[in-house]
Amino acid sequence: MANFDWHAERSDLNGLALLDRSPESEGIDLSAVRLYRLGQVRKEMAKRNIDAVILSDPINIRYATGARNMQIFCQRNAPSRYLLLTANRSILFEFTGCEHLAEGFETIDEVRASKTASYVAAGPLIAEREKAWAQEMNALIVELTRKHATVGLERLNAGTAIALKELGLRIVDAQEPVERARAIKSEEEMKCVRASLRATEVGVQRLREALRPGLTENELWSVLHQAVIEQNGDYIETRLLSAGERTNPWFQETAHNVIGENELVALDTDVVGCHGYYADFSRTFHAGPDKPTELQRTLYKVAYEQVHHNMEILRPGMTFAEYADEAWNIPEKYYKNRYYLSAHGVGLTGEYPYLYHHGDFPNAGYNGVLLPGMTICVESYIGEDGGREGVKLEQQVLIREDGIELLSRFPFEEELLK
Structure with missing residues (x-):
């Protein structure tokens, strides 16, 4: 220092x-x-x-x-x-x-x-x-x-x-x-992005360690807030931490809901962190004490597959229309509750471009080109219409001349990937 x-x-x-x-x-x-x-x-x-x-x-x-x-x-x-x-x-x-x-x-x-x-x-x-x-x-x-x-x-x-x-x-x-x-970040600017992500990952790790049945969503969410402010981050832009039945559908705001035994707990960081840069990744945890159910594992593995398929197709020079055509096809039973975007730009906050699912592109999408220096968040929400729980996962990456660089490093849940 x-x-x-x-x-x-x-x-x-x-x-x-x-x-x-x-x-x-x-x-x-x-x-x-x-x-x-x-x-x-x-x-x-x-x-x-x-x-x-x-x-x-x-x-x-x-x-x-x-x-x-x-x-x-x-x-x-x-x-x-x-x-x-x-x-x-x-x-x-x-x-x-x-x-x-x-x-x-x-x-x-x-x-x-x-x-x-x-x-x-x-x-x-x-x-x-x-x-x-x-x-x-x-x-x-x-x-x-x-x-x-x-x-x-x-x-x-x-x-x-x-x-x-x-x-x-x-x-x-x-x-x-x-x-x-x-949309286009410099190499020096990317140091700020990485600093914000590393600090946010510290906060998510503290949240993960604090997670236990009996806590309210608000109590658990406050752990991330404390870590963000303690490390000179700015604030959290949304209230997206929910548990159990409140994970489906997505976008239910954090509340005084008590986390139950063996429930899924889903989080989207949306942290405006160090230097004002957005640290935006999503994870879903299992509250325990027992092992996840087969259905919980299935939801998690499907979301994991979507995120990683869509990360793998990203490349410099790719058009937004090409991305929509090559992106992972969401199974019918999860389609209604899909996340509203497939991926999006990110910098000081969420920003240009928006990348849409194949089915949404004709009405909502627009064309453009993925360029080196763009930072992109790849999204997935998987939950059946009328289902009890859902899984939110997301990764943040940098488009480089030779491919992509993974920016968000927080690990996934091995128990949910088995």
Whole structure:
């Protein structure tokens, strides 16, 4: 671990210094990570002739700058902090009183106090607030780029977007350039992904060791939470741990349900962990004390087969349509309760692309190409319609020039694979 002088000047103890010097940052050039990501966004903007983007999603602000502040709060209270990004200027409008949190980032040229244009902040004066916000932003965009600039927006309230358009800006969606930027990871960025996964695996191991009949789902789930926060992770994005009959169908949120003897316990991590990177893998355990039933083993082995077949077909240059054609065919009795995706991209959170099952591709799918640098989560949920239990498994991988690299290393359950 790098030495850290806790008696240093107070100015060294800002958010950036602590993040860059924390134990999970050892051996990672976080400045290079931040500059790469900023360059990715600008590259994708240039491809689409976008003069500026206004980012309000805290995940995307963090991607483009590295700056983190009250991510969940800001997702709910947008736009309470936002980033104006052009080809050569990056201005972060930080939440009131928090400007100091963005000091020192090489990705931010200027920090200003934000002006929240929301009903909560402005009440019945919201329309006036939106117009004033838009006028100020338009003047700044014209100063930095040109009149009638093309501006990408995301997650802004409708009145603000309408006001910007009425001022003569050409409004486009910022989602495409940002998602395409995020999809390709650098080698240095992958160190952050691996650090987040290793920390999350520590938490899942503690959860696995704590599992016993008589615990509530909430009690067991809290073990993972404690481990994530203890290791400087951020939060868990969903509540997906369930036991027994609550494992079928999937997506039943963790509750005060008591785990019974010999029940299956299924977990999807969905951890926004170290450096803000998503550690996303799924496992299903057996509560004991007896051995798993034949039906429980069958469900587990079928899910295991699906995940590993679909991992094995992944390759750089593969189209999304080719993936759908070659992916594992889900047996009819499990088809209705299938997971809604076959695989998906992952980075700071779940992201582009979505890869669909063969049967869903005609109506829901879209085409594209798997590229080196994409990180992909391969999914399986196996549970019969009307069945008592189900199994959730998932692996996280990296697409490389020569194939794939397995990123998630937590072991599977040997007792359930027999």
